[in-house]
Amino acid sequence: MTSMTRSPNDPMRVIVIGGGAAGMMAAIAAADAGAEVTLFERNDRVGKKLRITGKGRCNVTNDCDLNEFLTNVPTNPRFLYTALARFSTADTKEFFEAEGVALKTERGKRVFPVSDRAGDIVSAMERACLNRGVHIVHKKVQNMLVENGSVLGVTTADGDVYADSVIVCTGGKSYSMTGSDGDGYRFAKAAGHTVTLLGPSLVPLVAEGNLCASMQGLSLKNVNLRVIEVATGKAVFEDFGEMLFTHFGLTGPLVLSASAHLLDIMPGKYEVRIDLKPALDEKTLDNRILADFEKYRNRDLINALDDLLPQKMIAPFVDLCCIDPRKKVHSVTREERERMVHTLKAMTVPIRGFRPLNEAIVTRGGVAVKEIQPKTMRSKLVSGLYFAGEIIDVDAYTGGFNLQIAFSTAVLAGTSAAYGE
Ligand SMILES: Cc1cc2nc3c(=O)[nH]c(=O)nc-3n(C[C@H](O)[C@H](O)[C@H](O)COP(=O)(O)OP(=O)(O)OC[C@H]3O[C@@H](n4cnc5c(N)ncnc54)[C@H](O)[C@@H]3O)c2cc1C
Known part of the structure; x- marks a missing residue:
């Protein structure tokens, strides 16, 4: 069990809940910024949803500029401005190529791995986590520990784990067999956040x-x-x-x-x-x-x-x-x-x-953006709490935009959590 408080010279301790697109990218960014990162993933493998993206080929991003990107986001595009400027579609391409995944661009500027294998994207992200010392724990988070307006850590079946920051990256509520069954909305609500009406999009x-x-x-x-x-x-x-x-x-x-x-x-x-x-x-x-x-x-x-x-x-x-x-x-x-x-x-x-929400490619609705600081992805209500990915009330059209949103919000959340911003 971790202790509740950290010595001043020790690195920031960051917990990431969810080992999907956003969770792994948040863990990578936090580790790059010097944090000691523990990522909790309920499945015995990370990136279960990522593996089925783009019909198993993973449309990992869209090779367009920021303004064109925002026209493909019908819900709360302005909230994403800083995140997308901080970690752009070009940065996503650069990241995966640096991790050894060659990419190609198809019709509609859709970017895929040359191998046409979503598994290569997952392996690259998992490897990037492990190379940076991210501790991946295959355990379901049951609850978040929040006291006096601050997040203290999480609870699992084995007990409480403490941290300086927690990043919630539990995804939406569709294709629940991949692990994203809406737990994060429960955590957010328990912490005092508003979750807007959930519904299906790309369905x-x-x-x-x-x-x-x-x-x-x-x-x-x-x-x-x-x-x-x-x-x-x-x-x-x-x-x-x-x-x-x-x-x-x-x-x-x-x-x-x-x-x-x-x-x-x-x-x-x-x-x-x-x-x-x-x-x-x-x-x-x-x-x-x-x-x-x-x-x-x-x-x-x-x-x-x-x-x-x-x-x-x-x-x-x-x-x-x-x-x-x-x-x-x-x-x-x-x-x-x-x-x-x-x-x-x-x-x-x-x-x-x-068709029902569970058959949707993305969930419309989520944690209200007015309660999240767009420059850091930090909660405006609970100190030390951050959100990234589909759990936030943003969604986009098809074309690689949803994964890019997960990556961009994650980099911002991971870096901010590591610096305690
Ligand atoms: C069939 C399909 C195809 C798609 N294709 C594309 C595409 O080609 N391009 C694109 O841009 N987007 C695509 N999407 C959308 C994209 O996959 C999602 O928007 C993206 O995965 C969201 O990332 P995320 O990290 O927020 O959530 P997820 O990838 O869903 O990850 C959330 C993770 O959190 C874990 N988790 C949840 N609760 C807990 C808990 N209590 N404790 C521990 N772990 C927990 C889950 O197991 C899961 O691994 C597709 C979606 C589907 C369903």
Whole structure:
């Protein structure tokens, strides 16, 4: 058991709760600044969530400048200004390359390890911790010790451990099997902090009706997806890329990104419109259909669309167009063709809501930023207490922004904790 007080000449003792992206980076920064660091991770391995990021490839940051970065943070971007200026996306790249992980930049300035292995990012961070003498303890923290407005340490099943500072890096509340099940929010609340309403962001969308279920498993590349607010007819999101139909609705990169733009979601509020042929205008598309009809002159409509659509989509598509699937193509009317063109350019899926928080890539909400000092990540309420990573009420779009937020807030928290700032 550690003692409650430190001799003046001894290094600062810093406890980090959570061995994820933020926790390991905070431990590294605190150790670099001369602190004696103990990191508690409840799993028997660090970085469990990190290992599944970017579909196992880990989109570790985004190679953009600070201003562009902040446009990708819908919640509390200004709070992050100092953290991102102090430890930038370039610093993240430099850190990993110095730790022996070669990086590459892909479409949308997304940065990945050349190996395409998220495990390489985790190993580099764990190695960096161990090389700096960070003591990694695989134990769950049960509570934080807070007395008279100061943090004293943490409690584990083996007893109390004392420190000069504690950095809470327990992550959000999604994919809880990775270890981030919301413990940190409990610690923060017990210490007097406000935790804003938690919800999912970057999450699949549940659709009304059974259109999506009828195309379950079908993935589309190179489509244009718009989300329309039904009441105003305004597009609140539009982008080009990949998506997937599932038994409940829609998922895939485009859909996850779209979800971060939907506020106060409720049945009937939004609909998704998918342009299945974004490269073709309506006239060209109509000519294309006519050419297919000529080619398959004597076939039923249902058997004449193989060149136009993926097999799984043909029957639902014809149904959406309200055309008899057994109609011979030569008798399909101009109005019916117009409906086909319209459906190809704007296949409409009414949205009922989000999938549950546990299926979200990030948690929206968290420890209120007005109670955290943005220049240090120090609590404004409890001395010696710091926060970093997803536990804070910030979240960003896809593209490596969320991990960068974890790293930047962690470096600030780790350094400040080590210097007692
Ligand atoms: C499927 C998926 C893919 C993603 N892909 C990307 C991507 O490619 N790029 C990107 O930028 N972001 C991505 N994200 C988001 C990103 O992973 C998170 O924003 C980031 O991991 C947050 O880091 P963190 O350290 O705050 O939390 P976490 O990485 O969740 O780490 C928290 C750690 O704290 C530990 N912990 C919790 N409670 C306790 C306790 N009581 N005691 C001890 N330990 C505890 C947990 O076990 C966990 O290891 C993805 C998320 C998911 C779910």
